[in-house]
Amino acid sequence: MNWTDAPPASAGPIEKVLYEVKKTIVGQDVLLERLVVALLARGHILVEGVPGLAKTLAVKSLAQAIGGDFHRVQFTPDLVPADIVGTRVYHQPTGEFQVQLGPVFTNLLLADEINRAPAKVQSALLEVMQERQVTIGRETHPVPNPFLVMATQNPIENEGVYPLPEAQVDRFMMKVVIGYPSVTEEFVVVERALAPAAVIQRIIDPHTLVGLQQEADRVYVDPSLIEFAVNLAHASREPARVGLTDLARYVQFGASPRSSISLVLAGRALAYLRGREYVVPDDLTDLALDVLRHRLVLSYEALSDEVTPDLILAKIMANLSIPEPAGRGR
Template sequence: MDVPNATAVEQVLYEVRKTIVGQDGLLERLMVALLSRGHILVEGVPGLAKTLAVKALAAAIGGQFHRVQFTPDLVPADIVGTRVYHQPSGEFQVALGPVFTNLLLADEINRAPAKVQSALLETMQERQVTIGRETHRIPRPFLVMATQNPIESEGTYALPEAQVDRFMMKVLVGYPSPTEEFVIVERAILPEAVTQAVVDPERLVAMQAQVDDVYVDPSLIEYAVRLTNATRNPADVGLGDLTRYVTFGASPRASINLVLASRALAFIRGRDYVVPEDLHELAPDVLRHRLVLSYEALSDDVTADMVVARVLAAVNVPAPTPARNGNR
């Protein structure tokens, strides 16, 4: 492992924390998604610095940042771009949309119609946009952080399960502690801190390539598959009482993303190999939005996090092996 790169991640997080207080979990997950080429869905009430977190991260990596406020009157062209007639030349010219950036904040994604959501999610998956007959590549690195407000559902368009599945992780953001909130208010009345770029996009792309080389023992891949499979067939791990609560479990994309995210987390923590704790820690974020719960679960106040916690407790964690300790 190239130690300076691991140090660079710490420097990026340190720089962002000059602006953001008390959102360490969100910031780490953002770096995990960025290094593993994933995208992240964030659920939290307004005023928790979600926008500021992405903006500060973009500044720290020397990248571009765009924010789109999703509304019911939005159309796909507002996201990906369109062709505009240029009268002096008599030709159509391409006007690229806000997705052509490094970090995109899709604020309140569930307030836009399904057609707009699909346009964004297709761009996330393909990392390119076709306008007219021309195909345009999205800049690298590219991360989408979409937000949802859990308080009000009036005037929203719920994301279909197939689209939600395309997000690598769903992170829940809560209120800060009183001490953290004191620091937030204290900083708010002082001149705004300027976030310095400590890496550049090219360096980050190189770090993504290094994350690809992080070693994952086959037993850990098997562990990820067993966790995902347990959400589909709880009775197989002795959780038959959960069967009536889970209509559909996580898809194979969950197993893939759990392993990919674990490699990035290992890299952030200065290791060139994944340990079981990496998968265990990330499992709730990777699995929670992929479970489709029954009406019975809703009536019994059973949440996806409760189901995931039971699954994590029921599936045996692999024992350490010499290969996982770096002796490959």
């Protein structure tokens, strides 16, 4: 979807948020759309892209437009879990331990270069991403609602980085790969850098966003579309199910059942963003790569043959029967 500088009079609140963010972000329409989908579907996003593509600015601008709190954590090798979730601090005047909450207690958390921290720090996010709460000592503390984790990783560096554990990666609803802007977009980026930064106005508040999430929950999903999501996940584990026996040697582990859930939830949110009360096949196929690419564990043979998860998923979807659009007659 192409977001221009001025929203139409008929634009809804979530569309107005996107138009407001576009005051500072040039291009990156896919990233912004996926961020809003994740917010509506209560998911988290892993973003892969080279430095300087406005990943941090996009999340910060989105937080300002929804009136939510925003925290950024720069992941480094010397980080410890307490730096993320918080810890107990001894208070000498009272002789008691007091809980000091970490930066995860926010609406939008940016985990910058998450693969630069060791596994124990990455795993500190597991509970909060899945359960929306943090356990410090014997006490459990819920994080604010809404809550979104956006993590970034740099694809071009190999020194001083740690691969994300599979359990950690699976907690992300989507992995979005972003590239360089076009020549025209980059010209506008430089042009805007010469002028004072635009001020992002608050369009909605977190309470309104929760209401929008509940409206997105009421979007109708036809059982045939659920079956398509399940068949896609199963085919990623057993490509022979769709006649792609030659791909089996490239896939060590396929997508987990969480991928089927995430695809349907994200598709429902995207349908709501596009102004529909029902999901159509395009809502699922448009998001399929983002939802499944990071859940595939490929073999060394795939690496040597330069076979990517996107290539495997594209071939699987080409061999899957896509259901007819449903829901209009509901």
